[in-house]
Amino acid sequence: MRWRFTRNLGIFLFWKAIKMASLLVAISFLSFLLVKQSPIDPIQAYVGADMLNVSPEQRERIEEYWGLNEPIMEQFWSWGSAILSGDLGTSMIYRLPVSEVIGERFINSIALMSTAWVLSGIIGFSMGVLAAMKKDTWIDRIIKWYCYTLASTPTFWMGLLLLIVFAVWLNWFPVGMGVPAGVLAEDVNIMDRIKHLILPALTLSIIGVANIALHTRQKLIEVLSSDYVVFARARGEKGFTLFWRHGLRNIALPAITLQFAAFSELFGGAVLAEQVFSYPGLGQATVEAGLRGDVPLLLGLVLFSAIFVFVGNLIADIIYRVVDPRTRKEQSYAAK
Amino acid sequence: MQLSKQLNLNKRQSTLLACIVLSIIVCAVVLTGFLYDEDRIASNLEVRNAAPSFDHFFGTDWLGRDMFSRTIMGLSLSIGVGLVGAIGSASISIILGVIAATMGKVADSIVTWLIDLFLSVPHLVSLILIAFAFGGGFKGIVFGIALTHWPSLARVIRSEVMQVRSLDFVQVSRKMGKSRWWIAKEHIMPHIVPQIIVGILLLFPHAILHEAAVTFLGLGLSPHEPAIGIILSESMRYLSVGMWWLAFFPGICLLIIVRMFDKIGDNLRMLIDPHHAHR
Amino acid sequence: MSILEVDNLSVSFKQYTSGLRQHTQEVISNLSMELVSGEILAVVGASGSGKSLLAHAILGILPSNAQTSGKIRFDGEVLTTKLQEQLRGKEIALVPQSVSFLDPLMRVGAQVRTSVRKGKAKEAQKKVFERYHLKEEVENMYPFQLSGGMARRILVSTAMVSGARVIIADEPTPGLDSVVIKEALTNFREFADQGCAVMLISHDIESALQVADKVAVFYGGTVLEIAPAENFEGNGDRLQHHYSKALWRALPQNDFTCEFKN
Ligand SMILES: Nc1ncnc2c1ncn2[C@@H]1O[C@H](COP(=O)(O)OP(=O)(O)O)[C@@H](O)[C@H]1O
Ligand SMILES: [Mg+2]
Numbered sequence: 001m002r003w004r005f006t007r008n009l010g011i012f013l014f015w016k017a018i019k020m021a022s023l024l025v026a027i028s029f030l031s032f033l034l035v036k037q038s039p040i041d042p043i044q045a046y047v048g049a050d051m052l053n054v055s056p057e058q059r060e061r062i063e064e065y066w067g068l069n070e071p072i073m074e075q076f077w078s079w080g081s082a083i084l085s086g087d088l089g090t091s092m093i094y095r096l097p098v099s100e101v102i103g104e105r106f107i108n109s110i111a112l113m114s115t116a117w118v119l120s121g122i123i124g125f126s127m128g129v130l131a132a133m134k135k136d137t138w139i140d141r142i143i144k145w146y147c148y149t150l151a152s153t154p155t156f157w158m159g160l161l162l163l164i165v166f167a168v169w170l171n172w173f174p175v176g177m178g179v180p181a182g183v184l185a186e187d188v189n190i191m192d193r194i195k196h197l198i199l200p201a202l203t204l205s206i207i208g209v210a211n212i213a214l215h216t217r218q219k220l221i222e223v224l225s226s227d228y229v230v231f232a233r234a235r236g237e238k239g240f241t242l243f244w245r246h247g248l249r250n251i252a253l254p255a256i257t258l259q260f261a262a263f264s265e266l267f268g269g270a271v272l273a274e275q276v277f278s279y280p281g282l283g284q285a286t287v288e289a290g291l292r293g294d295v296p297l298l299l300g301l302v303l304f305s306a307i308f309v310f311v312g313n314l315i316a317d318i319i320y321r322v323v324d325p326r327t328r329k330e331q332s333y334a335a336k
Numbered sequence: 337m338q339l340s341k342q343l344n345l346n347k348r349q350s351t352l353l354a355c356i357v358l359s360i361i362v363c364a365v366v367l368t369g370f371l372y373d374e375d376r377i378a379s380n381l382e383v384r385n386a387a388p389s390f391d392h393f394f395g396t397d398w399l400g401r402d403m404f405s406r407t408i409m410g411l412s413l414s415i416g417v418g419l420v421g422a423i424g425s426a427s428i429s430i431i432l433g434v435i436a437a438t439m440g441k442v443a444d445s446i447v448t449w450l451i452d453l454f455l456s457v458p459h460l461v462s463l464i465l466i467a468f469a470f471g472g473g474f475k476g477i478v479f480g481i482a483l484t485h486w487p488s489l490a491r492v493i494r495s496e497v498m499q500v501r502s503l504d505f506v507q508v509s510r511k512m513g514k515s516r517w518w519i520a521k522e523h524i525m526p527h528i529v530p531q532i533i534v535g536i537l538l539l540f541p542h543a544i545l546h547e548a549a550v551t552f553l554g555l556g557l558s559p560h561e562p563a564i565g566i567i568l569s570e571s572m573r574y575l576s577v578g579m580w581w582l583a584f585f586p587g588i589c590l591l592i593i594v595r596m597f598d599k600i601g602d603n604l605r606m607l608i609d610p611h612h613a614h615r
Numbered sequence: 616m617s618i619l620e621v622d623n624l625s626v627s628f629k630q631y632t633s634g635l636r637q638h639t640q641e642v643i644s645n646l647s648m649e650l651v652s653g654e655i656l657a658v659v660g661a662s663g664s665g666k667s668l669l670a671h672a673i674l675g676i677l678p679s680n681a682q683t684s685g686k687i688r689f690d691g692e693v694l695t696t697k698l699q700e701q702l703r704g705k706e707i708a709l710v711p712q713s714v715s716f717l718d719p720l721m722r723v724g725a726q727v728r729t730s731v732r733k734g735k736a737k738e739a740q741k742k743v744f745e746r747y748h749l750k751e752e753v754e755n756m757y758p759f760q761l762s763g764g765m766a767r768r769i770l771v772s773t774a775m776v777s778g779a780r781v782i783i784a785d786e787p788t789p790g791l792d793s794v795v796i797k798e799a800l801t802n803f804r805e806f807a808d809q810g811c812a813v814m815l816i817s818h819d820i821e822s823a824l825q826v827a828d829k830v831a832v833f834y835g836g837t838v839l840e841i842a843p844a845e846n847f848e849g850n851g852d853r854l855q856h857h858y859s860k861a862l863w864r865a866l867p868q869n870d871f872t873c874e875f876k877n
Contacts, residue, residue: 022449023456034469152594154545156552157568157587164580225678231716234674235730235773236704245729249720268460272549276572287553290464298468305461325720325757348637 009321016317020310024303028083031302032076040293083303089296093288098300101285106304109281111193113270115201120208121259127209128216129251133243135221143213150210155269159203159276166199173199200273207269211262216255223250257319263312267305348607355603358596362415365593369412372405388581395581398574403567407586410564411593417474417557418544421481425543426536428486433493437501447494451487459484463546467555477556481543489535493528500527530608537601541594548590564590618812619650619673619707619781624685626665626672639682642668643836646685650781650812655803657815657823657844659862660833666816667712669833670783674709675699689781705732708779710787714766717758723769724754730773743772747798764795771799775806782806783814788822800826820847821866832859 043054043062054062082089088098131143167173173195223229224247232246271283278284282301289298321327388395394403436447454462463480470476500506506523514522550556551565559566564586571582626643642665650656660666671677673687675696687694689702703709708730717726727743728736744753747768753761761769767787774782784803788796803813804826817823823830824844831841839856846853851863 019452023453026453027457031465034465038469039471040468148598149591149595152541152545152598153591154548154552154568154587154594156549157583157590160568160572160575160583160587164575164583168575168578168580227711227713227715228718230671230676231709231711232718232729233676234671234703234709234711235777236700236732237729238700246718246721249718264455264458267458271458271460271464272552275553286461286464287555290468290553290555293468298465302457302461302465306457309456309458326759 009318012317012321016314020307023310024306027306028080028299028303029076031299032079033072035295035298036072036075038293079299088300088303091289091297091300092294093292093297094294098296101297102282102300102304105280105282105285108279109270109274109283112197112201112204112274112279112281113266115197116204116208116269117259117266119201119205121212121255123205124209124212125216125255127213128218128255129220129243129247131213131217132220132224135224140217143217147210147214150207151214153207154272155203155207156272156276158207159200159273162199162203163276196277196279200270200277200279203273203276204266204269208262208266211265212255212259215258216251219251219254220247223247253320253323257316260312260316260319264309267308351603351606355600355607358600358603362593362596362600365408366412366415369409369415372409388585394585395579397570397579397582403581403585406562406567407564407589409562410567410586411589413557413562414544414547414564414590415593417477417547417563418481418540421478421547422485422536422539422543424478424482425485425539426489426532428482429489429493429535430532432486433490434497436490436494437497444494447490451490454484454487459546460549463550464553464555467550472555473558477547477550480550481546484546485539485542489532489539492531492535496528496531497524500524534601534605534608537597537604540597540601544590544594544597617649617651618690619814620686620688621646621648621669621673622686622688623647624669624672624683624687626668626677626681626683629680629682641836643672646837648831648838648841650814652780652810652812653807654828655807655813655815655826656841657817657820657827657830658833658838659817659820659823659830662818664833665836666818666833667785670709670785670814670816673783674703674707676703704730704777704779706779707781707783708774708777710770710774710782710784712785714758714761714763714770716770717766719758721757722755723758723761727769727772727776731776731778733778736776739776740772743776746775746802747772764792767799768795771802775802780811781814782811783816785816786818787815788817788819796822797825820862832856832862834858 043059079089086099088102090096091098091101094101127143127147131140134140229242229246232242237245267283270281271286273279274281274283275287282304285297286301286305288294289301394407396402397406432447432450436444457465462484463477466480466483467476470479500523503523506519509519509523547556548563548565548568551563552569553565554569556565557563559570567586568583571579571586574582624643624646625641627639627641629637629639646669648656648658658666658669668677668681672681672683673694675694677683689698689706692698694702717723724740724744727740731739740754744751749765749768749772753765753769758766771784771787774784782803787799787803800822803815807813807828815823815827820830824847827844829841829843830847832839839858840854842854842859847863851860854860854863
């Protein structure tokens with residue numbers, strides 16, 4: 001049984017890896033074509049305001065250096081093989097290797113995203129449970145209304161509201177910047193970092209509860225009207241015991257997997273929250289790269305975000321396979 | 337609630353009523369926005385930076401422009417862009433969904449793979465990429481929305497069509513030698529058209545929100561357009577001096593409009609799908 | 616002595632039909648019957664006629680869109696929602712219709728143990744498993760791993776360990792082989808002989824008659840007649856209702872005897 005399960009998991013992971021590889025290749029290719037057809041001039045983006053001082057000969061030399069005048073397939077080929085050897089190129093705006101920029105930004109972003117992920121998961125789950133247990137009462141109506149409203153709320157606007165209330169009116173937080181301006185990165189202490197983290201994390205958490213709360217509510221309502229809960233009630237179980245024994249058991253797994261599968265929205269939210277609060281994470285780098293035409297960085301970020309989303313989905317899948325007895329013990333004793 | 341009790345309406349009838357009322361409000365906003373001309377938001381340096389008052393419900397900005405008019409124009413622009421993007425997106429969904437459901441296994445797995453492909457990068461990142469590819473502006477945002485929002489609806493259409501095709505009466509018609517086109521027209525269309533309409537309606541809220549977001553980031557509509565995203569991103573510079581109304585009202589109006597679209601779509605779905613009526 | 620009396624019970628559902636209208640559909644109407652201690656009452660009727668709903672109505676576990684009217688008395692006391700809540704699992708136990716009534720993510724041993732109201736749960740569960748020839752490892756299985764027969768036996772076990780005085784068994788026999796059916800029915804018989812009451816719901820009149828004292832013929836949401844089991848014999852001439860007679864004669868061996876006689 002044991003080895004069979006491990007083997008099946010192995011096969012499953014193998015196919016997932018193949019699929020991911022095919023998607024990554026396609027994403028690289030499509031993204032490359034897209035950025036190449038952009039009317040934004042990469043050389044101007046690189047040189048910036050000094051463009052007037054660049055003579056046509058100099059321009060030609062830069063183009064040659066970057067291989068910009070070669071056929072597009074050849075450019076893709078050399079970019080692709082560089083990536084395979086681990087070289088994502090050099091960011092034009094930060095003048096650093098793309099992998100280094102992404103690595104540093106990722107650490108900032110992961111602090112933000114994981115805080116928001118955990119908070120929104122716990123709060124959203126509890127809200128969903130509460131709403132379902134009190135279905136059709138005013139508590140349920142309020143939670144439902146609140147979640148549907150949040151689902152229609154622009155993330156960046158929520159950020160602006162928090163900024164107005166907590167940074168401008170109450171003066172509790174600085175208005176922007178991941179670290180205080182003019183301070184070297186090494187000198188920034190942990191308290192400063194946390195201080196700059198709170199508002200963007202709060203924004204993401206507030207928005208993030210909606211999905212998980214509504215899903216949990218729906219799922220728990222389903223569970224509560226299922227045959228097995230009807231039977232549990234027939235055996236005299238009720239209230240919290242009933243929820244603990246049969247409710248939680250059946251909704252926890254879907255909620256956790258949903259939360260992992262929501263990495264994509266989390267990343268999107270982080271882009272906006274980071275922009276509003278000038279938080280130096282991946283999202284802000286993506287916007288900068290897009291605005292200022294930093295092609296290597298943009299491509300690197302697209303690939304990285306795809307991997308990020310993929311990992312979330314993969315964890316969700318694996319959790320299901322490892323934890324749910326119905327998939328874990330695929331060898332059924334059923335005679336019929 | 338009270339109203340529906342007085343008129344003695346049941347849940348379905350009041351759902352229909354809500355749908356109609358909300359649609360009228362949304363249409364009113366869009367129309368007003370289009371009918372306003374540029375002078376409504378001409379700058380008036382005498383009333384710069386005014387807080388909300390009876391003259392200017394939403395206050396004025398640093399150029400003395402009336403924020404209420406700007407908001408309405410911005411909303412109708414956002415709804416317009418969202419509409420075009422959502423329709424583009426829906427077209428892609430319909431085509432790919434139908435192809436997946438009717439053209440055999442290979443086509444189906446290709447479409448499924450495409451869906452996975454477009455879901456594998458966060459929407460906002462793909463939107464930034466596509467906006468960059470088109471050099472920003474209207475075209476970039478519309479293509480961005482159209483290209484990123486189709487997968488969920490395509491999935492719905494694919495499974496709907498597959499389900500209808502396997503129904504008994506469709507199978508019988510096929511055995512009776514009716515043409516593909518006849519079957520599509522008589523059986524498949526009536527089943528999936530309502531689903532598609534609801535699907536498009538439920539695409540709107542996302543489309544509008546994403547349009548506003550990308551524009552806010554500076555990669556969407558140009559700063560000269562009176563878009564909500566532009567208004568909000570400009571407001572950021574004035575928040576620290578306490579001009580909260582610049583951000584508050586346009587944002588909440590956007591929220592209300594998006595919420596209305598969501599509600600209309602949801603209500604319609606409830607009316608179409610009898611299973612939802614029992615909730 | 617009657618333990619449970621059902622008096623003029625009706626159950627209806629609120630539903631939306633096509634279009635915008637809402638209407639109520641009555642599934643059980645004006646039903647009266649009683650359970651007597653020491654007796655097995657079989658409730659026999661076609662599937663979809665509302666037998667399960669009757670069981671659920673007695674326990675007060677109908678879905679929320681259901682409305683009931685009429686009275687149910689337990690030990691002469693009218694069952695209120697609150698009283699139902701106190702009694703179920705303790706005085707009245709249900710043997711549900713299918714495996715879907717077991718929690719899919721809980722080991723079946725644990726599910727049987729939660730039904731035990733008095734004494735040591737673990738021992739009671741072990742004993743009942745032994746009695747139903749369920750191997751020890753079944754304890755640690757999940758419902759999806761059970762065969763049909765095992766699932767039935769688990770469901771019956773939950774009622775048997777509860778110590779209730781009334782058992783309502785909703786089609787406890789389909790899917791079992793004849794030996795196990797015999798055994799399950801014998802168990803219900805023993806249970807009744809201890810002075811408890813059993814309501815045995817079934818669409819299979821034949822196996823019900825093996826142990827029942829009385830048979831309630833259920834049709835179109837109500838009980839047509841309640842006849843002593845002995846009346847189901849020969850041509851069924853002692854049965855009052857056409858439907859009951861038809862039901863009785865439809866059994867293969869009766870058909871055979873009829874033809875044989877003629
Ligand atoms: N929640 C419900 N809403 C509406 N009708 C229902 C509901 N549950 C059951 N019914 C109806 O009640 C009838 C009786 O069901 P049931 O008691 O399960 O029949 P039986 O157990 O005799 O096979 C069914 O025909 C079904 O249509
Ligand atoms: Mg039944």
